[in-house]
Amino acid sequence: xxxxxxxxxxNLGLVLAxxxxxxxxxxxxxxxxxxxxxxxxxxxxxxxxxxxxGMAQTMVVLIxxxxxxxxxxxxxxxxxxxxxxxxxxGSIVLGVIACMAxxxxxxxxxxxxxxxxxxxxxxxxxxxxAIYLGLALFLxxxxxxxxxxxxxxxxxxxxxxxxxxxxxxxxxxxxxxxPLQPIYLILIVVLxxxxxxxxxxxRGCYAVGSSEAAAFMSGVKINRCKLTAFTLAGFFAGCAxxxxxxxxxxxxxxxxxxxxxxxxxxxxxxxxxxSLYGGSGGVIGTIFGALVLRSISFIFRVxxxxxxxxxxxxxxxxxxxxxxxxxxxxxxxxxxxxxVRNRLSLFT
Amino acid sequence: xLDGGPAAPVxxxxxxxxxxxxSYGGVHALSDVDFASRAGSIHAVLGENGAGKSTLIKIxxxxxxxxxxxxxxGGNPVRFASPLEANAAGIVCIFQELSLxxxxxxxxxxxxxxPPRTRLGLIDGxxxxxxxxxxxxxxxxxxxxxxxxxxxxxxSRRQMVEIAKALGRHPRILIxxxxxxxxxxxxxxxxxxxxxxxxDEGLSLLYISHRMHEIEELADTCSVFRNGRxxxxxxxxxxxxxxxxxxxxxxxxxxxxxxxxxxxxxxxPVLTARGLTWPPALRDISxxxxxxxxxxxxxxxxxxxxxxxxALFGVLRGVAGTVSxxxxxxxxxxxxxxxxxxxxxxxxxxxxxxxxLMLPMGVADNIxxxxxxxLTKHLVVDRSAEAEKIKEMVARMQIxxxxxxxxxxxxxxxxxxxxxxxxxxLTGARIILLNDPTRGIDVGTKQEIYQLLRSLAAEGAAILxxxxxxxxxIGCCDRVLIFYDGRVVRExxxxxLTETNIIASSLNLxxxxxxxxxxx
Numbered sequence: 001x002x003x004x005x006x007x008x009x010x011n012l013g014l015v016l017a018x019x020x021x022x023x024x025x026x027x028x029x030x031x032x033x034x035x036x037x038x039x040x041x042x043x044x045x046x047x048x049x050x051x052x053x054g055m056a057q058t059m060v061v062l063i064x065x066x067x068x069x070x071x072x073x074x075x076x077x078x079x080x081x082x083x084x085x086x087x088x089x090g091s092i093v094l095g096v097i098a099c100m101a102x103x104x105x106x107x108x109x110x111x112x113x114x115x116x117x118x119x120x121x122x123x124x125x126x127x128x129x130a131i132y133l134g135l136a137l138f139l140x141x142x143x144x145x146x147x148x149x150x151x152x153x154x155x156x157x158x159x160x161x162x163x164x165x166x167x168x169x170x171x172x173x174x175x176x177x178x179p180l181q182p183i184y185l186i187l188i189v190v191l192x193x194x195x196x197x198x199x200x201x202x203r204g205c206y207a208v209g210s211s212e213a214a215a216f217m218s219g220v221k222i223n224r225c226k227l228t229a230f231t232l233a234g235f236f237a238g239c240a241x242x243x244x245x246x247x248x249x250x251x252x253x254x255x256x257x258x259x260x261x262x263x264x265x266x267x268x269x270x271x272x273x274x275s276l277y278g279g280s281g282g283v284i285g286t287i288f289g290a291l292v293l294r295s296i297s298f299i300f301r302v303x304x305x306x307x308x309x310x311x312x313x314x315x316x317x318x319x320x321x322x323x324x325x326x327x328x329x330x331x332x333x334x335x336x337x338x339x340v341r342n343r344l345s346l347f348t
Numbered sequence: 349x350l351d352g353g354p355a356a357p358v359x360x361x362x363x364x365x366x367x368x369x370x371s372y373g374g375v376h377a378l379s380d381v382d383f384a385s386r387a388g389s390i391h392a393v394l395g396e397n398g399a400g401k402s403t404l405i406k407i408x409x410x411x412x413x414x415x416x417x418x419x420x421x422g423g424n425p426v427r428f429a430s431p432l433e434a435n436a437a438g439i440v441c442i443f444q445e446l447s448l449x450x451x452x453x454x455x456x457x458x459x460x461x462x463p464p465r466t467r468l469g470l471i472d473g474x475x476x477x478x479x480x481x482x483x484x485x486x487x488x489x490x491x492x493x494x495x496x497x498x499x500x501x502x503x504s505r506r507q508m509v510e511i512a513k514a515l516g517r518h519p520r521i522l523i524x525x526x527x528x529x530x531x532x533x534x535x536x537x538x539x540x541x542x543x544x545x546x547x548d549e550g551l552s553l554l555y556i557s558h559r560m561h562e563i564e565e566l567a568d569t570c571s572v573f574r575n576g577r578x579x580x581x582x583x584x585x586x587x588x589x590x591x592x593x594x595x596x597x598x599x600x601x602x603x604x605x606x607x608x609x610x611x612x613x614x615x616x617p618v619l620t621a622r623g624l625t626w627p628p629a630l631r632d633i634s635x636x637x638x639x640x641x642x643x644x645x646x647x648x649x650x651x652x653x654x655x656x657x658x659a660l661f662g663v664l665r666g667v668a669g670t671v672s673x674x675x676x677x678x679x680x681x682x683x684x685x686x687x688x689x690x691x692x693x694x695x696x697x698x699x700x701x702x703x704x705l706m707l708p709m710g711v712a713d714n715i716x717x718x719x720x721x722x723l724t725k726h727l728v729v730d731r732s733a734e735a736e737k738i739k740e741m742v743a744r745m746q747i748x749x750x751x752x753x754x755x756x757x758x759x760x761x762x763x764x765x766x767x768x769x770x771x772x773x774l775t776g777a778r779i780i781l782l783n784d785p786t787r788g789i790d791v792g793t794k795q796e797i798y799q800l801l802r803s804l805a806a807e808g809a810a811i812l813x814x815x816x817x818x819x820x821x822i823g824c825c826d827r828v829l830i831f832y833d834g835r836v837v838r839e840x841x842x843x844x845l846t847e848t849n850i851i852a853s854s855l856n857l858x859x860x861x862x863x864x865x866x867x868x
Contacts, residue, residue: 006751010710198728200720207717210706217663217695217703218718218771219687279708 013273013281016332017288020271020325024295031302037177041158043298044181045247049074051185051290052240053261054268055193055283056107059233061269063226064209064278065121069110069129070237071262075253076136077103077241082145082251085242092151096242103238104231106132111230115223121230129262136253143252152249155180185287188239193283196232205229209278267322268293271329292329296322361422361438361520362386363408363552368417370403377403381417381578383571385521390543390553392563394596395573399790401556404573405523408554409441410434421521435461438520442510442527448498455480455494458513483512488538502650504532511539515546522546523554526788528562532649540565560589560819572596596791604795605823606802615639617675618810619693619779621660624669629655631834633669637779637810642801644825645814647854651831653814654698657781660812661695662686673779687718687775694718694772696765698783704768710753712738714767719774741770746796762793769800780804782813786820798824818847832856 008015029035053070060067077099085095106128113124154165160176163169196202204225207215215222240261245251272289274281300318365383369376378400385391395401406412408419410428419426421437428434448457455477456463464475480494489508498506507527514522528539543566547553557563563570564584571581572595579595587595593604615638624633629652637643645653659667662680670677673691680686686693697703705714715738716723723734738752745766749759756767765785772780782801786794801824805811813825821828827841830853838853840846 006753010753195728198731200724200727200729203713203717203720203729206709206713207706210708211702213702214704214706215717217661217683217697219683219685219775220717220720221684275708277708279706 011273011285013275014285014288015273016329017272017285017292020329020332021288021291021295024292024299024325028295028298028302031299033302037158037179041179041181043294044179045156046298047291047294048181048184049240049244049247050261050264050268050294051287052188052236052243053265054272054286054290055188056233056236056240057262057265057269058272058274058281058283058286059205059229059236060121060125061266061274061276062209062278062281063121063205063229064212065114065125066266066276067110067125067230067233068122068262069106069125069132070233070240070265071258071260072129072132072136073103073106073234073237074241074244074261075255075258076106076132076139077238078244078248079136079140079145079251079253081242081245082140082147085147085151085245086145088148088151092148099242099245100235100238103241104235107234107237108227108231110234111227114230115226129258133253133255133258136251136258137255140251140253143250143254145251147245147249149249152246156243156246159183184239184243188236189284189287192232192235196228197282201225201228206279209275209280211279264290264293267326271326289329292325293322296325361552362420363521364420365404365408366418368404368407368414368419370407370412370414376576378407378414378576381573381576383578383581385552385554385569387422387520387552388547388550389568390547390555390566392555392557392567392570393573394556394563394570394592399573399596400576401573402525403576405441405525405554405556408434408521409439409523435517438518439523440514440517440519440521441523441525442514443525448506448510448513450499451497453495453497454484454492454501454509457498457509458483458494458516460513461517479516480512483516484509486515487512487542489535504535504649507531508535508538511542519551521552521554523556525556528557560592563592564589593791604791604798606799608802608826609640609806611826615641618673619660619812620672620675622670622672624656624659624667624671626655626659626664626667627834629834630659630667633834633836635812635829635836637812639808639810640805641827642805642811642813642825644821644828645812645831646818646821646828646850647831647837649816651854652834653831654783655834656831657695657783657812657814660686660781661693687777689722689776692776692778693781694775694777694779695781696768696772696783696785698787700764700768704771705756705764707757708755711742711747711749711756711759711767712752714756715741715770716774718771719776722775737774741774744773745770745800762789765789765793765797769797773804778809780809780811782811782815784815785813786815786817818850821845821850822847830854 032039053074056070057067080102081095081099084098085092087095110125110128113119113128114121117124150165154162158177158179160171162180163172163176201221201224204215204220204222205228207218207220208222208225212222268286268289269281270276270289271292272281272285272287274285297318300315363385365381368378368381368383370378381400381404383404393401393404403412407414410431410433413429426437428437449460452460458480459476464472464479466472477494484490484492484494487508489505489512492501492505492509498509501509510527528536531539543553555563555566567584569581569583570592572579572592574596617636617638620636622634624630633652633656635643645656647653655664658664660671660680662682662685671680672678678691680691680693683695685691686695701707706717716734719737720729723730723737741747742749742752747763747766747770749763756764759767769785786797801811801813813820815821822845825845827839828845828850829836830838830840830850832854833856837856840849840853
């Protein structure tokens with residue numbers, strides 16, 4: 001019981017994000033005229049890229065920085081993917097691996113610039129973000145490229161469709177209706193994030209974010225921690241780019257979209273309870289942070305325009321309400337300040 | 349309120365507190381305390397950490413409000429809802445942790461609450477500078493340029509700026525909370541002089557310090573607190589040092605320092621440094637620390653002692669000279685290499701809040717932070733081994749904590765320092781460097797640290813111990829190296845390890861030629 005209480009107290013941000021998501025999504029489900037697994041699939045499809053970009057941002061925020069290149073990097077990998085993920089079978093697999101490698105390499109480069117160039121993350125990634133977008137435009141001056149339709153369809157669908165398309169398995173009943181997106185997410189979290197969090201380097205990232213001086217004086221290899229955080233960020237952004245490629249089936253060096261993803265990634269991190277000062281939080285919170293943001297736009301779609309709420313459901317108001325929700329989420333996180341007795345402790 | 353000149357304070361006031369109680373959660377920080385300080389006196393408030401001193405100060409200065417009890421200032425009942433109100437009533441605090449903004453100039457800092465304005469309502473830079481100059485002159489620091497950034501001043505000078513800033517706020521009651529712990533040499537004298545002068549002008553000064561000789565020098569009246577209760581108030585001279593300490597800790601002081609072992613032969617050297625040079629702080633320093641030895645590093649503050657520790661620990665770049673471990677020359681280029689098993693060095697840093705602890709992280713994470721590379725299996729941290737080590741350390745260091753994952757920022761100063769030490773013990777270091785580890789720590793924890801050091805030495809560790817406290821040099825160390833201007837000017841041990849010798853050597857004088865009044 002005590003353990004649970006501590007667990008909640010130490011992950012208040014995560015708990016709040018989950019709570020907010022459950023509430024918003026419940027509203028959505030209750031208003032949806034014909035909710036079903038196909039709707040979950042569609043939701044997942046729309047949320048996954050944002051979640052992955054948010055996870056990328058989380059890595060850099062954890063070490064006390066901000067990464068403005070996550071959106072452009074996703075776009076670059078999208079354009080690159082629209083070239084290398086063409087073809088069928090083995091060549092697609094190689095293409096996907098190449099995309100992941102590109103993402104990680106770009107992230108690593110960000111890290112090198114920050115660590116060895118001694119430039120603050122926000123400004124380093126402002127520059128590299130522009131570079132990545134430039135490269136993307138170079139690869140795809142106009143939207144185009146066409147990846148294999150079967151592949152794009154099967155891997156952004158549910159388990160059954162994946163089986164049908166390639167003839168791997170027959171109808172698996174309810175199990176087959178599970179969409180693939182949460183499975184990807186669980187795979188990434190289980191195979192990448194959870195192990196990382198338990199490495200010395202992972203712990204070191206938290207230490208660097210908490211107090212770089214103390215981490216250095218404790219003999220933590222702070223350069224390695226930062227490089228790893230940036231590389232993982234690039235890897236996550238690359239995954240987002242891969243998924244985007246499969247989703248839209250082509251490459252598009254869309255600068256406004258890249259910028260929007262970058263800014264929203266910061267929002268997902270904050271709603272997910274990761275401190276912008278660094279040193280606390282994690283990608284699990286960010287997943288729910290992204291889901292909260294997405295749930296808001298889902299709700300807008302299902303509010304009937306004829307109803308009393310119709311006038312607020314205008315798509316034009318969506319950014320407004322997203323902003324309000326962001327403020328509410330952040331204020332909830334700050335509610336602890338009312339309980340603080342010694343006001344000096346607010347600043348430490 | 350500020351008028352650009354060194355206006356005399358409006359005069360002091362008696363402060364009387366009756367039946368003050370304050371508890372945090374279930375912990376009684378103060379219970380039914382009566383306390384009074386008179387105008388025109390320096391009143392020392394003594395007690396271990398957790399005795400209730402800080403709470404008392406916070407109540408007087410309006411940071412927290414008492415649960416029960418009344419307070420009166422100059423005969424009028426007062427109740428402060430915020431530090432601002434207390435300030436307006438003439439209560440000014442100088443805290444141990446400096447409240448200066450490092451990137452602002454000295455003048456900006458001094459005038460921060462109420463800068464002089466021009467007719468247009470803009471800050472009058474020139475008036476502000478004149479005012480700063482006047483206040484700095486008042487504390488005897490004409491040499492500080494008000495335009496200088498606070499960041500560029502040494503710690504001791506910043507403390508003087510802090511005092512000047514406090515005077516600019518026209519205190520009636522001036523509270524100094526460990527405010528002199530960072531002062532060195534001549535600044536100490538200046539502060540003592542100005543405090544005596546303020547008292548003679550009729551101010552009421554409350555003085556908190558862990559240093560007995562400061563209290564002897566300054567205080568007229570002393571009040572001892574223990575466990576949230578007011579134990580006794582007495583005139584200076586009514587009790588001896590030993591009696592005062594006994595009142596503070598509630599037990600006998602005589603065995604604070606563990607006995608030093610008798611040594612028949614010189615110990616085998618573990619850490620040897622030859623010709624360490626890092627101008628201007630270090631000039632050709634050679635030393636050796638043997639197995640089982642505690643070597644003290646003394647001298648006035650800022651003579652290169654800190655740089656020596658940082659140089660050994662691989663923090664400084666471009667250090668000339670050689671360092672050998674167990675006779676083998678080694679290159680230490682970072683703290684990460686210093687802690688590696690081949691070298692096995694640990695540094696308990698000076699400022700635990702910035703260099704020692706990851707404040708937002710949990711106690712457990714902090715304890716294993718340095719030793720983590722040895723607690724991993726296949727790259728991943730071995731949780732069960734980690735948990736076991738943490739449990740072991742918490743028990744060994746007697747860290748008082750209920751929730752191991754609670755942010756280490758929530759612990760008391762003494763417990764935080766124990767966490768820092770635990771972190772390094774866990775690496776199994778054989779060479780332990782300590783940089784003033786007992787600053788701002790209560791007597792009880794200090795004693796635990798002394799005993800720990802002695803037992804580590806007995807287990808074979810080589811310890812290099814820098815401290816600004818003479819009692820620690822004498823009580824705790826087998827040998828003491830006195831630093832002056834980046835050199836080791838004297839080595840004291842055995843019979844010659846006395847306070848007089850330490851003070852004389854610190855000023856680079858031969859023993860016996862101390863001019864009276866030159867020290868402290």
